[in-house]
Amino acid sequence: MGGAKNHAESLTARGFNDTSEAICTVHIADDHLLDLVAHDVASGLCAFCDTPREETVGLEVVVSNVVRAIERSYDRTEVPSDWVPSLDTSDVLWDEFGDVFEPETQLFILGCLNELITVDNWEPLGWERQDGSTYADWRTFRKLVTHRSRFIFVANKDRHTPEGAEEASRFVAEFQRIIMENSEEIIREIPRQTVIYRGRMVSSLDDAQSLANAAALGPAPDDRAAANRMSPAGISLFYGSATQEAAVAEIAAHDVEQRDFALVGAFETLRRFRVLDLTNLQVPSVFDESRYARRGDLGFLKGFVADITSPIKLDGREHREYAPTQVLTELIRWSRYPSVDGIALPSAQARNLAVDNTANYVMFFGPESIEGHGSLRDGSRPSFRLPAGSIEAYKVNRRVDAERAQWRSSTR
Incomplete structure (x- = not known):
C-alpha cells in the first residue's frame, strides 16, 4: 500500500x-x-x-x-x-x-x-505582462491610430488622451525594447554593390522608352509621393525588392489601372546599409535553453510581421489601414539606437513565387539619394545608382485562383 x-x-x-x-x-x-x-x-x-x-x-x-x-x-x-x-x-x-x-x-x-x-x-509565469499582452497592446495601438488619434496617442496625465492611449504607449515602449534587446539577431548589414530592384507600371512598351531612367524609376519627389504601407503621402522613401519577380508582383498588385507592362531597374547600393531584417525570424525552439529567453520577443515579432504584411484591398481603406505601420516606421527611422537605414520585410504579394528571396526593402531615402538625380540635403554622397543597361521590361500576366465555397442555393 x-x-x-x-x-x-x-x-x-x-x-x-x-x-x-x-x-x-x-x-x-x-x-x-x-x-x-x-x-x-x-x-x-x-x-x-x-x-x-x-x-x-x-x-x-x-x-x-x-x-x-x-x-x-x-x-x-x-x-x-x-x-x-x-x-x-x-x-x-x-x-x-x-x-x-x-x-x-x-x-x-x-x-x-x-x-x-x-x-x-x-x-x-509573470502573467501580469505576458507576450500575449504585447500582442493585445499592438491591436489596441493599431485600432487607436487607425480610427481615433493619428498623432497624439501617448498617454499623458496633463492632457486629455483617447481611450487606449495607455496600452498604445506601453506597446511603443515594448516594441522599442524588443528591437533593442534582439538587435544582434534582427539587424543585418547590406553590403555595398547589393542590387535592389525598383519598378513602375507602363501601358505599353512605347511608353517605356521615356521612363527608362533613374529619375523615373527612383523614389518620387516629396510633392508627388503617394501613401504607402510604411510612409504617408508627402514622405518619399526608397521601396524595392530583392528580385525582379518580387518587384513586379508588388507594383502590379498596387496598379489600379491594371496596366500590362512593368519596367524594372536594378539599383545598386553605393555604401553599406544597416537594416531591421524581419524577413526570416527564427523563433527559438521551446527546447532551446540557450536562446529560450528570446522566444517570446521573436514569437511576437513573427506574428506582428504576419499582420503588417497581409494584403490590403486598394479601395480607399488602405489610407487608414496603413497608418499604424507608417507611425512605427517613423519610430524606427528616427530612433538613435539601434540606428538603421531601412527595414526588410517579406513581400505580401510575392510569397507564392518560385524564387529564393522575396524580401522587400523600405529604405529611408528619397529621390536625392540616387546618383546624378537630385541634390543631397546634407551634402552627403548618393546612396544608390542605376547602372547603364540595367533596366528590363516585363509582361504582367494577372491570374485569378478560385476554389468552390461551401454553399448551396436554397432555391428550387
Whole structure:
C-alpha cells in the first residue's frame, strides 16, 4: 500500500504518468528535442505508425522533456482563477509544441501527451505582462491610430488622451525594447554593390522608352509621393525588392489601372546599409535553453510581421489601414539606437513565387539619394545608382485562383 502511495505521489510530483510506448524519431521535427533524447534512442515499435523502427525513444522520455519545457514558462495551478489567466494542458501543448512534431501525426502525438500529463491547468509565469499582452497592446495601438488619434496617442496625465492611449504607449515602449534587446539577431548589414530592384507600371512598351531612367524609376519627389504601407503621402522613401519577380508582383498588385507592362531597374547600393531584417525570424525552439529567453520577443515579432504584411484591398481603406505601420516606421527611422537605414520585410504579394528571396526593402531615402538625380540635403554622397543597361521590361500576366465555397442555393 505504501509503495503504491509513494508511486502515485511520484507521478504527481513529476507531472506525468507511466507509459511503455515509444515514438520513432521520424515523427520528431524539432532538432533540439532530438538532441535531448539522443542517448535514449533504441530500436523498437513506434506507437504512432505501428511499425518496428531502428530509432525510437520512450514516450516517457519525450513527455518528461515536454513537462520540463512547459515549466520554464508556466506554474502548475490546481484550480483556475477568475483573476489569474490559466490554460489547460491541451492549450499549452498547441500553443508551445505545435511545430515540434511532423504534421501527419502531430494531432495524435499531442493528444497522447495530453493524456499522459497529469497537470490540468497552468498559470503563465509573470502573467501580469505576458507576450500575449504585447500582442493585445499592438491591436489596441493599431485600432487607436487607425480610427481615433493619428498623432497624439501617448498617454499623458496633463492632457486629455483617447481611450487606449495607455496600452498604445506601453506597446511603443515594448516594441522599442524588443528591437533593442534582439538587435544582434534582427539587424543585418547590406553590403555595398547589393542590387535592389525598383519598378513602375507602363501601358505599353512605347511608353517605356521615356521612363527608362533613374529619375523615373527612383523614389518620387516629396510633392508627388503617394501613401504607402510604411510612409504617408508627402514622405518619399526608397521601396524595392530583392528580385525582379518580387518587384513586379508588388507594383502590379498596387496598379489600379491594371496596366500590362512593368519596367524594372536594378539599383545598386553605393555604401553599406544597416537594416531591421524581419524577413526570416527564427523563433527559438521551446527546447532551446540557450536562446529560450528570446522566444517570446521573436514569437511576437513573427506574428506582428504576419499582420503588417497581409494584403490590403486598394479601395480607399488602405489610407487608414496603413497608418499604424507608417507611425512605427517613423519610430524606427528616427530612433538613435539601434540606428538603421531601412527595414526588410517579406513581400505580401510575392510569397507564392518560385524564387529564393522575396524580401522587400523600405529604405529611408528619397529621390536625392540616387546618383546624378537630385541634390543631397546634407551634402552627403548618393546612396544608390542605376547602372547603364540595367533596366528590363516585363509582361504582367494577372491570374485569378478560385476554389468552390461551401454553399448551396436554397432555391428550387
